[in-house]
Amino acid sequence: xxxxxxxxxxxxxxxxxxxxxxxxxxxxxxxxxxxxxxxxxxxxxxxxxxxxxxxxxxxxxxxxxxxxxxxxxxxxxxxxxxxxxxxxxxxxxxxxxxxxxxxxxxxxxxxxxxxxxxxxxxxxxxxxxxxxxxxxxxxxxxxxxxxxxxxxxxxxxxxxxxxxxxxxxxxxxxxxxxxxxxxxxxxxxxxxxxxxxxxxxxxxxxxxxxxxxxxxxxxxxxxxxxxxxxxxxxxxxxxxxxxxxxxxxxxxxxxxxxxxxxxxxxxxxxxxxxxxxxxxxxxxxx
Amino acid sequence: xxxxxxxxxxxxxxxxxxxxxxxxxxxxxxxxxxxxxxxxxxxxxxxxxxxxxxxxxxxxxxxxxxxxxxxxxxxxxxxxxxxxxxxxxxxxxxxxxxxxxxxxxxxxxxxxxxxxxxxxxxxxxxxxxxxxxxxxxxxxxxxxx
Numbered sequence: 001x002x003x004x005x006x007x008x009x010x011x012x013x014x015x016x017x018x019x020x021x022x023x024x025x026x027x028x029x030x031x032x033x034x035x036x037x038x039x040x041x042x043x044x045x046x047x048x049x050x051x052x053x054x055x056x057x058x059x060x061x062x063x064x065x066x067x068x069x070x071x072x073x074x075x076x077x078x079x080x081x082x083x084x085x086x087x088x089x090x091x092x093x094x095x096x097x098x099x100x101x102x103x104x105x106x107x108x109x110x111x112x113x114x115x116x117x118x119x120x121x122x123x124x125x126x127x128x129x130x131x132x133x134x135x136x137x138x139x140x141x142x143x144x145x146x147x148x149x150x151x152x153x154x155x156x157x158x159x160x161x162x163x164x165x166x167x168x169x170x171x172x173x174x175x176x177x178x179x180x181x182x183x184x185x186x187x188x189x190x191x192x193x194x195x196x197x198x199x200x201x202x203x204x205x206x207x208x209x210x211x212x213x214x215x216x217x218x219x220x221x222x223x224x225x226x227x228x229x230x231x232x233x234x235x236x237x238x239x240x241x242x243x244x245x246x247x248x249x250x251x252x253x254x255x256x257x258x259x260x261x262x263x264x265x266x267x268x269x270x271x272x273x274x275x276x277x278x279x280x281x282x283x284x285x286x
Numbered sequence: 287x288x289x290x291x292x293x294x295x296x297x298x299x300x301x302x303x304x305x306x307x308x309x310x311x312x313x314x315x316x317x318x319x320x321x322x323x324x325x326x327x328x329x330x331x332x333x334x335x336x337x338x339x340x341x342x343x344x345x346x347x348x349x350x351x352x353x354x355x356x357x358x359x360x361x362x363x364x365x366x367x368x369x370x371x372x373x374x375x376x377x378x379x380x381x382x383x384x385x386x387x388x389x390x391x392x393x394x395x396x397x398x399x400x401x402x403x404x405x406x407x408x409x410x411x412x413x414x415x416x417x418x419x420x421x422x423x424x425x426x427x428x429x430x431x
Contacts (some may be wrong), residue, residue, distance in 0.1 A: 010310060026326075030324070030326060033321060033323045035321045035324040035326065035327075036324050036327050037324075037327065038329050039329075042296075042297065042329050043292040045292075045296040045297040045329055046293070046297045047293075048289050048290050048292075048293035048328070049293040049294050049297040051290060052290035052293070052294055052366075053364040053365070054293070054364035054365040054366075055364070056362070056364050191334055192334040193334060193335070194333075194334065194335050194338065197335075197338075198335060198337070199337070200337075201335075201337035201338055201364055202337075202364045202391060206389070208353070234362075
């Protein structure tokens, strides 16, 4: 019964936390650019306005994929808060990403197709790192369960810190921040053709925004697992990582998709593999 | 007064379209997005895509070429939507009035909500125009009296 309550509270509270964080994001970004910036609750205004907009249907399949993007993201969050298997969480997150790609591919607009192809490149960049992160967790706790991470005394950050650095790259990609805002830019950036979002409008844009809030909370939760005991230090680390992303966003220009794949594989994958090899030699796990 | 109606007034995303103007007004529209004026304070964001926009900001007189593009863009904006004609040319045709290729102001093609005067219109006047359009919208959706 208590598990059910945790799940309900997480599903209800996560959009508020995510929306509030993205409001802080827009405010901090504006201050870094020498502007005053919108009110903190501006993302909620945007969300409710989009819900009230008229529906323009270019493809009905797209709506199904957008809804499945939302549903799989909520499922990922439930896996995290109910302390389930982190490997399955990574696979579910991958399928959520693929749903969004299929939403982009299900219209006829070539801009949407370009965006979807670029989103695939992003998945290619971050998915192996997340998978190796799950292996890194296994090398320390001997299981893939999140409950075992929370039960263990030694923080993951002390033993597999290179994977933490790789995960920061994943965080930049997933938050759609420069230099990795390849498929579409984050809200604060203004661009001519909005990549994968080109054909998504009105209430469906609102659903994608809602999914991104869930995604933000989920990813910060995963970052917080690096210092799971006590958890409040982990949450502070996650918030610090969030602020770091805002700075990275504002001091970088957008790079090309190929550069993103090369960077995330050359830095992220190498860091993960070196860490895993080290622990394989030291502890003989796997 | 619902939360959706209140949000519609708080979050106008503008799309900017240049008919056949001298680009004077376009530069002023973009100037109002800079840190000096910072219209994002009011939730105003410049969108490149009509499907995401709420307010269509048009500069320059309508000619026979741009008329159908303008109509197409207007049709792609989901309801509720507003149109703001920025500058003397967009309002009446301006110095291009009665030219052989010019239809006239934007109101020859679209229902215009707010006219912003000036040649070129100053950023303050443009922001004032957007605020006027929002007041009109809030009256239409029943937020204000």
